Amino acid sequence: MLDLQTVWGAIAESFRKVSTPVTYSTWIASAQPISLINHQLTIKLPSALHKDYWESNLTQELVEFAYQATHEDIQPDFVVDIDPVETATRKTTSDNANENVPTFMKETKLNPKYTFDTFVIGKGNQMAHAAALVVSEEPGAMYNPLFFYGGVGLGKTHLMHAIGNKMMLDRPNTRVKYVTSEAFTNDFINAIQTKTQEQFRQEYRNADLLLVDDIQFFADKEGTQEEFFHTFNSLYDDGKQIVLTSDRLPREIPKLQDRLVSRFAWGLSVDITPPDLETRIAILRNKANADHIDIPDDTLSYIAGQIDSNVRELEGALARVHAYSKLKNTPISTDLVAKSLKSLNLGNSHAEITILSIQNAVASYYHVSLADLKGKKRMKSIVMPRQIAMYLCRELTDNSLPKIGTEFGGKDHTTVIHAYEKITESLKNDTNLQNEISDLKNELKR
Numbered sequence: 001m002l003d004l005q006t007v008w009g010a011i012a013e014s015f016r017k018v019s020t021p022v023t024y025s026t027w028i029a030s031a032q033p034i035s036l037i038n039h040q041l042t043i044k045l046p047s048a049l050h051k052d053y054w055e056s057n058l059t060q061e062l063v064e065f066a067y068q069a070t071h072e073d074i075q076p077d078f079v080v081d082i083d084p085v086e087t088a089t090r091k092t093t094s095d096n097a098n099e100n101v102p103t104f105m106k107e108t109k110l111n112p113k114y115t116f117d118t119f120v121i122g123k124g125n126q127m128a129h130a131a132a133l134v135v136s137e138e139p140g141a142m143y144n145p146l147f148f149y150g151g152v153g154l155g156k157t158h159l160m161h162a163i164g165n166k167m168m169l170d171r172p173n174t175r176v177k178y179v180t181s182e183a184f185t186n187d188f189i190n191a192i193q194t195k196t197q198e199q200f201r202q203e204y205r206n207a208d209l210l211l212v213d214d215i216q217f218f219a220d221k222e223g224t225q226e227e228f229f230h231t232f233n234s235l236y237d238d239g240k241q242i243v244l245t246s247d248r249l250p251r252e253i254p255k256l257q258d259r260l261v262s263r264f265a266w267g268l269s270v271d272i273t274p275p276d277l278e279t280r281i282a283i284l285r286n287k288a289n290a291d292h293i294d295i296p297d298d299t300l301s302y303i304a305g306q307i308d309s310n311v312r313e314l315e316g317a318l319a320r321v322h323a324y325s326k327l328k329n330t331p332i333s334t335d336l337v338a339k340s341l342k343s344l345n346l347g348n349s350h351a352e353i354t355i356l357s358i359q360n361a362v363a364s365y366y367h368v369s370l371a372d373l374k375g376k377k378r379m380k381s382i383v384m385p386r387q388i389a390m391y392l393c394r395e396l397t398d399n400s401l402p403k404i405g406t407e408f409g410g411k412d413h414t415t416v417i418h419a420y421e422k423i424t425e426s427l428k429n430d431t432n433l434q435n436e437i438s439d440l441k442n443e444l445k446r
């Protein structure tokens with residue numbers, strides 16, 4: 001006989017090990033086991049949204065963890081908690097009553113360091129910077145929403161905060177609301193759980209400037225998208241400015257509702273691409289000055305030459321080099337940096353994988369010329385390697401889609417999206433293709 005509490009204890013523990021604390025507390029801790037009868041595990045969840053989430057994201061793991069705990073095939077059955085009396089009792093008797101305080105009640109602060117003054121303008125971000133400046137001066141007028149997209153650590157959040165900081169400085173009464181898409185989701189769920197949806201709406205819909213970071217995490221979250229759609233409409237209709245960031249274009253975000261994709265296109269979408277060498281040196285110089293780190297120019301150039309994709313890594317390298325010099329009690333020099341980057345194993349991970357290195361590897365693997373790979377020929381023997389190369393560029397580098405298209409003989413970014421989707425789809429069933437891509441990845445990472 002399987003004991004409900006023991007089985008659930010084991011399952012919850014397995015989830016805890018593989019989940020982030022936020023995921024665990026938002027989705028898993030609120031689930032209540034009700035019964036385990038004839039291999040059917042009934043679980044009570046606090047809302048329909050939770051049920052959706054469990055069904056689409058957690059069921060497979062649940063069955064797996066249940067099997068690990070019992071060596072039996074257990075099927076879940078989710079029911080939604082609709083007993084308001086019991087919900088209220090549970091809320092008041094909860095030991096962790098504070099957890100129920102909606103997070104949107106807490107003040108969200110902008111990072112005061114992320115300003116236009118501390119932002120270094122270069123080729124990859126000048127459009128984004130110019131648009132951000134316009135929006136901070138004339139919010140709600142020209143570019144609404146303003147949408148920044150691009151690889152990780154390239155300054156999207158920085159620019160978004162710079163808009164907020166400038167508006168607060170110019171008009172101190174401006175109500176600025178900054179959230180990540182995950183925080184928006186959590187606020188929304190808390191509002192449902194604590195029946196404070198009205199406060200949630202007030203909080204978001206009364207903002208003069210709403211900044212939502214990393215909206216790619218709205219993927220798959222139907223209920224949150226629905227709520228965000230109404231938030232967006234309400235702000236937009238009132239002429240309030242909305243700024244969004246994502247690691248990709250809206251239409252590339254899986255399962256983002258079409259009506260959101262089209263609304264996001266009403267304003268201006270600008271990509272941010274990795275900084276060139278001069279910009280990287282300038283960013284490092286600024287950072288060194290701000291942190292009072294004494295470092296010769298040639299050493300700055302050396303670091304900027306080693307780390308070429310991501311500004312966060314660039315800053316991280318400087319901080320580590322600084323720490324290393326303190327540890328060794330030696331002033332920073334190029335020699336010391338070379339040693340410290342080596343000992344810290346920095347600057348050699350993804351820096352070597354570039355569009356060109358991918359094109360070369362794919363061309364030689366499939367015996368096609370580089371010119372054909374970048375050209376327009378439509379034979380299958382060339383189209384397939386071309387699509388694979390585009391797919392790998394998207395997977396293994398931080399380059400934007402337009403940039404990848406350009407490097408493939410000036411193709412449109414939609415061609416790159418098509419290639420990426422085609423290969424992703426084929427990879428699901430085609431084992432030969434799986435092996436070939438795996439060979440290529442190994443080759444590139446060697």
Ligand SMILES: Nc1ncnc2c1ncn2[C@@H]1O[C@H](COP(=O)(O)OP(=O)(O)OP(=O)(O)O)[C@@H](O)[C@H]1O
Nearest residue numbers: 118119120151152153154155156157158283311312
């Ligand atoms: N042009 C720049 N000038 C000065 N600092 C920059 C610049 N670009 C990025 N940074 C710094 O790099 C770090 C990472 O930037 P940020 O967090 O804005 O990246 P992001 O594009 O939002 O990344 P993610 O997609 O991971 O959220 C921050 O400390 C930011 O201040």
